[in-house]
């Protein structure tokens with residue numbers, strides 16, 4: 001982002017003057033309760049959860065209507081002042097953090113939180129983009145419907161942030177990620193115009209599907225202000241099993257068998273290594289290992305249905321018998337009540353929490369085609385062990401969507417400098433991901449963390465197309481200017 005100085009005036013001074021007049025104009029648009037500028041008030045908006053990035057801003061603006069967002073964007077684009085859209089600030093790649101120079105506006109939709117309408121007959125809900133994800137789930141539930149996106153940050157992340165990062169989670173296998181869950185969007189463009197694609201249609205073949213441009217764009221192409229989302233029949237029966245398996249190949253074979261035998265009722269299929277279960281049991285006090293033993297791999301699988309006639313239990317039983325007979329699984333525990341089900345899920349959640357008790361870790365949120373998982377994990381683990389023999393690979397994830405959380409726990413005797421290995425391991429792991437035609441970011445997005453890696457692992461043509469889209473929608477580079485798109489070298 002560059003400001004054009006007038007002759008004889010220092011660039012920074014001009015930018016500050018320009019910013020101050022923009023701030024005054026914005027304040028008059030949103031009124032006294034629509035902005036924050038005191039240091040203590042704006043502090044939470046300036047850094048991300050893990051404290052990896054810290055920025056600065058001239059103003060945090062919190063509009064209440066799409067019209068106010070539109071006016072703010074018009075003012076900022078005319079004055080060439082960058083705007084950083086921010087939702088719940090739960091993203092983990094620095095995408096919502098403002099640049100350090102402070103010559104920008106943070107635009108947060110936290111006061112745009114209306115459920116605009118629920119249409120149970122059409123199985124749709126239309127919401128303001130500032131709605132918290134959990135609020136949308138509850139609004140659907142009140143109408144006996146399911147909004148299936150579910151993730152660890154659901155109590156604080158916003159629908160606008162979920163859309164902008166194309167969030168996934170535990171149930172993508174059955175319901176898809178935000179791209180699949182979205183029918184319509186309302187977006188304020190960089191120049192302030194409102195793009196109204198807020199339709200509740202499942203079939204609409206009228207040229208380019210414009211809404212998809214903004215999903216996963218991490219606030220670089222427009223500010224999402226409203227969305228029409230898909231709802232589903234609410235599951236009334238659920239059955240859960242925790243199984244042990246001899247090999248990673250058997251994990252994939254069990255996934256295939258489960259999909260064939262249960263139709264679309266397979267809702268979750270999470271895999272974990274013995275090392276992951278061990279660190280969960282070792283570090284988190286309320287964990288009970290559902291299948292103590294020495295198997296190499298474990299799967300937590302869940303079927304759900306909107307019909308409660310006992311067919312799920314029979315289906316699961318038959319599936320597990322077949323899998324046992326085929327030698328795919330070693331043992332299985334089936335939850336017979338909600339507390340047993342919760343205890344099984346607790347192991348999966350605790351695995352994530354437990355990592356911090358094992359010291360530092362370097363984390364990769366990647367995906368490869370499902371059938372490549374049994375080759376990818378051993379190959380990436382071996383390559384990392386060749387670089388640092390005492391590193392402890394820990395791979396787990398949402399197997400059904402090929403999403404592998406490939407993490408590296410620090411050596412037991414780490415001297416506090418493990419993080420310095422990050423660039424080396426980035427290259428090692430991403431090169432292998434690329435070999436399998438996988439993705440260097442399956443869930444969390446690019447933001448700042450993976451911006452330069454994107455420049456390495458996307459083809460020149462893909463980058464050209466991305467830059468052309470950015471230039472067409474945001475020619476002045478007003479929106480989240482330093483994020484996602486790699487700087488040209």
Ligand SMILES: Cc1cc2nc3c(=O)[nH]c(=O)nc-3n(C[C@H](O)[C@H](O)[C@H](O)COP(=O)(O)OP(=O)(O)OC[C@H]3O[C@@H](n4cnc5c(N)ncnc54)[C@H](O)[C@@H]3O)c2cc1C
Nearest residue numbers: 087088089090091095152157158160161164167168219224
């Ligand atoms: C504990 C935890 C668990 C998580 N689990 C998962 C998971 O299972 N699956 C998964 O996919 N992700 C997961 N995430 C990361 C996930 O991306 C975010 O939690 C969520 O989707 C981001 O929403 P947010 O409102 O916090 O967005 P923010 O972090 O505020 O912003 C994210 C990006 O979106 C942009 N943005 C925000 N709002 C708008 C808007 N209205 N218009 C345009 N751009 C906007 C920002 O500029 C930024 O680039 C997890 C995060 C945490 C902390």
